[in-house]
Amino acid sequence: MLSAKNFSPRQLSALTALIISIPVAMGIGMLQKSWEATIISFVIVFTGVYLLVDFIFQQFIYRKIKLIYKIIYRTKASKKEEMYYKYILPQKSIDEVREDAEAWAVQQKQEIESLRKNEIFRKEFLQNLSHEFKTPVFAIQGYIDTLLQGAMENPDINRRFLEKASRNVERLANLIQDLDEISRLERGELKLNKRNFVIQDVIREAYEGLFIKAEQQQISFSFKKGCEQPRVVFADKDKIQQVVVNLIENSIKYGKVNGSIVASVYNTDEKNVLIEISDDGMGIPEQHLLRVFERFYRTQEGRSRNITGSGLGLAICKHIIEAHGHSIHIRSKENVGTTVGFTLDARKDQSIQPKNF
Template sequence: MSGAHKESLGYPIATATYATLFLGLFLGVLGKYFGFFEWEIIFIFTTVTFVFIFLLTHFRVRVFIYRSIKKIYDDVSLLEDAQLTPHKITTNMESLKQEVQKYATDKKLEIESLRIQEEYRKDFIGNVAHELKTPLFTVQGYILTLLDGAMNDKSVRKKYLQRADKGVERLIYLVNDLDMITKLEVGDMNLNYSYFDIVKLVKNSFELLEMKAAKRNITLTFDAEYLEPVMVNADEERIQQLLTNLLDNSIKYGKEDGTTEISIQHLIQNKILVRVTDNGEGISNEHLTRLFERFYRVDKSGNRKVGGSGLGLSIVKHIIEAHDERIYVESEFGVGSEFSFTLEEAEDIE
């Protein structure tokens, strides 16, 4: 057994001291009683006794503690990154206590993390099943109706096939979003950085959603007139998708006859801040911290007034984080919401 490991000498020293004092006192009393009291003999005897008891106690305790602690190390794999050789095991009780506390703390954190992941997994599976179930049952219902004889009526047949087609489109939309967010989360989606004008990109997004906004008479506008390009360095396609998702959400939950406004603010250190502000329903504070979770919905009633995969904001968050940028949200219930994100501003390009 190697002596390189830490040892606790307090116990054998105390044991040897108490035993020596007792035997020395006992020998002194006997010497006085029988008349052979000699200091030299008592000193030699007590010294030899102290050394003998110390060595014996130390050796026995050391062997006992070493074996007991080694069994603990073996049972709980306290040193998971090293082999349990004698010189790596401590017989110092304070050191052992600290290591056991560290082990218990680490395991508690690991168990808590696993519990959270398990709850998240259950929620995710339940949400995916719910999101897929609605369009699947819709498509199945229309097809079964057609098979039961409705297909003989041309007007009904066309109407039901069109509705079934919309259900299939929703399924495709959901599956595509799931595929994208999975790639973003595992880092499997490469970003194609390029220099582009963010003002022009916003205008393109306005054009894409112009008809959808017109249905609710919502105005898509800038906060000011941007006469000069604002060049940024990012993945243009992904930022286009991010803007589309934010504007789409703003239209869905915005107030009819309302406004969605985009502003672009120059920050320090070659950064810009893009802000998407609306005067819609707003979001209460209790929901703000969970807005970017997959399938998280503010309205828990299940009676949705608007469609969507429930993944839009989660995709937005992952796109921004993939660019090593930040996204922020501020909202006041009944007043409106503002989503803002940073991008790297491109240096002057000749």
């Protein structure tokens, strides 16, 4: 439906001139009793009113609107923008200008909200980073100070303290290495060497490498019934092994004594394979699930168990899986357990044959 509020300034100028010039021209024509006088007066009045109204629009309204647009774009107008202001902007209706201003306001609100969230995240990140560095540094400092104050003369004590200091140095080194890796991942510097391999082999090797830790907690491992059939995926084997090791290690850390870890592998379709690692451990409160893939993020329950680690494991897993063009997800319930899953590309060719267990 045609509405005056959708007219451009020049259309409004023409409409205004038409409304004024028709009765004026008809009045002059009736007085002069001449059609020629009517037509001439119509042309003169229409032209004069149109030019006047258009001039008012351009000088007193669209000059202000042009200033608003410059403020919106926060920049000195380039030649291209000046052409836009001169020829395109005057064709816009007032409603279109209002919509542009409202869209800009929404964008600004979103940017401000994003900056607030980033500021909160930055503060939390610095606090967590400080905590992760402070613990081993203070421990090393304490051991060295004790040795320098006389304990170095006792062979039993100095060896034990040096071993503890060495473990904390190793923890610092691992933390720095993980920070360096996640920085490269976030910069998009990860290079993938994709090939076909059996994902069950990688899962089994990862568990075998962590068997001693699992045995200390008496945690068993198995494949879910029906998932034993070898599934071939196309991915970077070393990086995926790193992901699986992180997930199984977390299941051991946050698992319960005499607990279990179950691995599941499914063909979701002809192109994708779903891998899930589940445990029956302490679980994660629902309010924390959206943040577990953040760097250094840990729940209070997790921190209270004094579990060592860089706190970057899940964040690294997320970046590796996303670099493969896939996603990672988590499901968890307190005192029931946690399941972390991710997808990968299925086999791309027949270059390898699956091995039977």
